[in-house]
Amino acid sequence: MTPVSEPINWKRNLYIAWVGCFLTGAAFSLIMPFLPLYVEMLGVTDPRELNMWSGAVFSITFLFSAIASPFWGGLADRRGRKIMLLRSALGMAIVMALMGLAQNIGQFLVLRALLGLLGGFVPNANALIATQVPRNKSGWALGTLSTGAVGGALIGPLIGGLLADHYGLRLVFFITALVLLICFIMTYIFVEERFKPVQKKDMLSARQVFASLTKPRLVLSLFITTMIIQVATGSIAPILTLYVRELAGNIQNLAFVSGMIAAVPGMAALLSAPRLGRLGDKIGPERILICMLAVSVLLLIPMAFVQTPWQLGTLRFLLGAADGALLPAVQTLLIYNCTNQVAGRIFSYNQSFRDVGNVSGPLIGAFVSASYGFRAVFGVTALVVLFNVFYSWWSLQHGPSRIRLPNE
Structure with a gap:
């Protein structure tokens, strides 16, 4: 077991967090090329309604993420950032798998909202690394970390399109869930954080x-x-x-x-x-x-x-x-x-x-x-x-x- 006096290996945490952001970015963007097609498959066939529902299921994830982020940020300051990474990766994996089982547009819309509520891997990874890295290396570390999500978002649509063409739309959601599960396991095993939980009564309010x-x-x-x-x-x-x-x-x-x-x-x-x-x-x-x-x-x-x-x-x-x-x-x-x-x-x-x-x-x-x-x-x-x-x-x-x- 690593002695408490030994400093945290922030470089290893950075590399693992980078891989996690890459996998998360890829997982989110895997389904982007065929999102309207999946909406159509769920029974929305009128062109005007298809445009409306496609826009709704795309935007609702970001909307609910904006609402939930402050709550998760407060919990991260109370319980630690690593547990938030684990919560996000596992929660999104479960939701992605359920999306592959959705039977109608209403279910899919609710699950996209839930995905926004349970997300937050990238901002928590940023917070974890930012609080561990020496301040005079913050720009390099956070710049490097940002390339993980960008790289994943770039390669995701290419892979997602290929998988959808060859294996069908639903299977891509299950593959995405598997990718997020791998992200959860890697984070659990390799990311190190020494965080002393803070009692709720000692937490600062937003003001x-x-x-x-x-x-x-x-x-x-x-x-x-x-x-x-x-x-x-x-x-x-x-x-x-x-x-x-x-x-x-x-x-x-x-x-x-x-x-x-x-x-x-x-x-x-x-x-x-x-x-x-x-x-x-x-x-x-x-x-x-x-x-x-x-x-x-x-x-x-x-x-x-x-x-x-x-x-x-x-x-x-x-x-x-x-x-x-x-x-x-x-x-x-x-x-x-x-x-x-x-x-x-x-x-x-x-x-x-x-x-x-x-x-x-x-x-x-x-x-x-x-x-x-x-x-x-x-x-x-x-x-x-x-x-x-x-x-x-x-x-x-x-x-x-x-x-x-x-x-x-």
């Missing part, structure tokens, strides 16, 4: 959590920044394939080209996140955040004027390289500005804002494109991110005090 922060307004601005990042990412998702078709015409391989253009930002983020995270550890995550937000604006504007899919793909690759640094930079700033005692709830509140962005981003994109055309979506998104540049800069400069980095 006391924010009162304990030295820069509560800055932390709130980081939550809003997270939401805007997801709004900007999600606003383009509903119109991407249609925009590619407008640029390329009715090409035979439209799905392949659209899929590649959808995937390239994630590929770029895989490459950039650890490197920019390490750079942030040297020059400050606030500088990385502001610079990459500004770069995002400069890349979004020309997307409204591209003439070919490949021009769009190139710009989206560069955008992904910039975006790969944003959420890790926000998470690093959060851990710099809160104590380990409340880290679980701070990260869970941040996850709630992220989920709100995940829900509202596609709705905004769909509304703008329906009213003003596809190209207007990029202009509106650029304006939203530009607002975030100035808002984040103002918050970082004019908070109660400047960010104090570990080496200052």
Whole structure:
């Protein structure tokens, strides 16, 4: 048995948490390519109703995740982060298996809501690593960890589509459940945490959590920044394939080209996140955040004027390289500005804002494109991110005090 005096092997925890985030990201995205087909298989055949129900079952997971995240964050601060990882992985595995047995759209909708309620592996993994890693390595560690979920989300749709084509839709849910069960077992065996449970009476209330922060307004601005990042990412998702078709015409391989253009930002983020995270550890995550937000604006504007899919793909690759640094930079700033005692709830509140962005981003994109055309979506998104540049800069400069980095 490892002596108590021996420090926790945070690097091993980081690698195992990375694998867990990868498997979780893959598990969630495995079913994305055929979600509307599964809704149709459950009896929704009218085209208009199919669109409505497909949107509902997609969004409801994020909606309920936003509601549940603060509760799980409080429990993580009371009981520990590892047990939250185990709870999330096992709970999602059971729900995924039940989805494969769903007999009607009502059951499926309830299970998608339950999936949101029981989720939270990635934010709890972030909280676990953030509270164990040396502060001067936080940017690199959280940047590296972010590539796990991104990598899983990239490969998941490819594998899910292949499995659905060859073995049927229902089997993919059972395979997804198995993947999450493997994630549970790995976390149980290999992740180490020494956490002294806190009595409920000793827990801080939500108001006391924010009162304990030295820069509560800055932390709130980081939550809003997270939401805007997801709004900007999600606003383009509903119109991407249609925009590619407008640029390329009715090409035979439209799905392949659209899929590649959808995937390239994630590929770029895989490459950039650890490197920019390490750079942030040297020059400050606030500088990385502001610079990459500004770069995002400069890349979004020309997307409204591209003439070919490949021009769009190139710009989206560069955008992904910039975006790969944003959420890790926000998470690093959060851990710099809160104590380990409340880290679980701070990260869970941040996850709630992220989920709100995940829900509202596609709705905004769909509304703008329906009213003003596809190209207007990029202009509106650029304006939203530009607002975030100035808002984040103002918050970082004019908070109660400047960010104090570990080496200052």
